[in-house]
Amino acid sequence: MGVAPTEPAIDLPLSPGPSRGTWATAVRRLRRDRAAMATLVVLVVIVTSTLLAPVYASRVAQTDPFRSNLSGTVEIDGSRVPVIRPNPSGLGSTPIGPTFGRHFFLGADTQGRDVAARILYGGRASLIVGVAAALLTCLIATGIGLLAGFTGGTTDAVIFRALDIVWAFPIYLLAIALSTSLLVQGLKIGPVAVDPNSLLLPILIIAVVFVPYVARPVRGEVLAVRQREYVEAAIAQGARRRRLLFKEVLPNVLPSVIVIFPLIIATCILTESALSFLSIGVQPPQASWGTIVNDGQNQLYTRPLVSIAPGLLIAVTILALNVLGDGVRDALDPRAKIRRRKRRARDS
């Protein structure tokens, strides 16, 4: 549609996708956004400290946070005390509380393991699962969205209906169905086998669950971009499909994927923590923030910090990602209306 070229089309630039300038401007805008910068600092601190988990465990806490330590002792203020002390009543036992010192900074869990060290390791798992799942989701969804929007016709219709059906599934039910069905024996596709205890399983499950939420807007964007004059100009110049797809359409769809990326990470981390809390996410011996909140449930009233601390970290991370996401959106597209997460377009 659009503008009939009054000049020979040959003089039109072939690839007017977002130039370097667009990205540089976005970064500059983001740098001026104080809230976004502050949360970026928070995120960097969280990521570095979880990466330093092994250092903390071996050098500072000097324990193995994955081995139960029921009969161990620890030296505090010059005296040796047991990590797990039997209750005076004779029933059960109480793990050591937070010392806020070198050993057992946040106390021990029921297995006598150092909670602070476990939280650092758990954070690493949570962040890995969240980021990897978000990357995978965006990758698959961009591929599907491009394929559907670019080919159109029957392919598009089939893909779109399929996404619609997965969309009708509540996220948690789909995730629960997938993880319970895969947890016993893992997944085996040809030569590729995924062990049920590996982090790969929650990553795959969470990534699959969120694909429709990203693929649908991407498809819409592809359809919109295809109508633009620069794409028509490229077609008029005889550009091949491959060139159209990778040089014209993809670069112009990418910003909208980047805009939602921090929010997708946040959602993935939140989903991982919820699944782990339900004991169907990250599996022991691995730990994540969600599994630690779950571990601490039984000692919530006696040793609340075991549950409270990792939950607080989840909340802070999600909040930081949400604020950063708002900042990235404003930076890339300041005039954009506030994009809403439209759960589901109304059926025809």
Next chain:
Amino acid sequence: MIGFILRRIVSMFVVLFALSVLVFLIFFATPGVDPARKMAGRNATPETLAAIRASFGLDRPLPVQYLRMMNRIVITRDVESYSNRGVRVIPEIMAAAPVTFALVAGAAIIWIVASIAIGLLAAALRGTLWDPLLMAIALIGLSIPVFWLGEVANLVTQQRWHDTPLFSWVPPLGYTPIGEDPVLWFKHLVVPWIVLSVLFVGFYARVLRSDLIESENEDFVRTARAKGLSERRVLVVHQLRASMITFVSLFGLDFAALVAGGALLVEVVFGLPGVGRLTYLSLSGLDLPVIMATVLYGAFFIVIASTVIDILYAFLDPRIRTA
């Protein structure tokens, strides 16, 4: 109109069929996995495995297996749990549904009222410090994991401050049916209602505020102002009503998703015997028949609910009928 309803219902059955196939594939046809093994849970004896193979017809071709599964879940409804022998799953789901519904309905009332109040206030106070402050609070609400918030609420109301007049009225975790003791029922649910609604208050307040601000430039707002209506009236009557369209359609879907099982985390934390908790209890033993049935019923509920919502919409807004 009748044509629209018919079309909508046909498409509903197509989606229901596709969903059930999807659930079937997830549970019975995951590559490289023996479904009988999965069904039997973690520590299965060879006898259980044989019994499962026979009862689900696992030696038959996949389409036959699918029909058998659907027959047992939807028509004969005699699916039994493997960890609690003899317990039929479908009646259990039906018994748990009212609890979930009570939880979600109460939370929905809170989230509608609170999010409209916050969204309106933030939009009205745009340009002052209150607007970013309210939105920051909404964003925090949006970022808190609900199961953790529930635990904090339990810690405060059940233990730390339970002996103060503030929370001494909170009964121990659990549930009392409304028919037995309405007051106790209410007391049981107050804290779970609030906890469940926090996320949605944050989300809906943000959506509503941005909708209100967007409608600022609309013609009908200018007309309302030109008529000499007060700012307050323009905002509360004219802008709010227009913004309710997004709000209501989001609400229908969220409400259905929560009833279908999305409220599971809150039910687990507060020990409410709803559908979500039923699913949860079967998770640790990987009691797949129960999980399969709750998942399928949840998904079906959502599809049917969204069809009903669409038809109601078409009654309200004739433009949708032809779309």
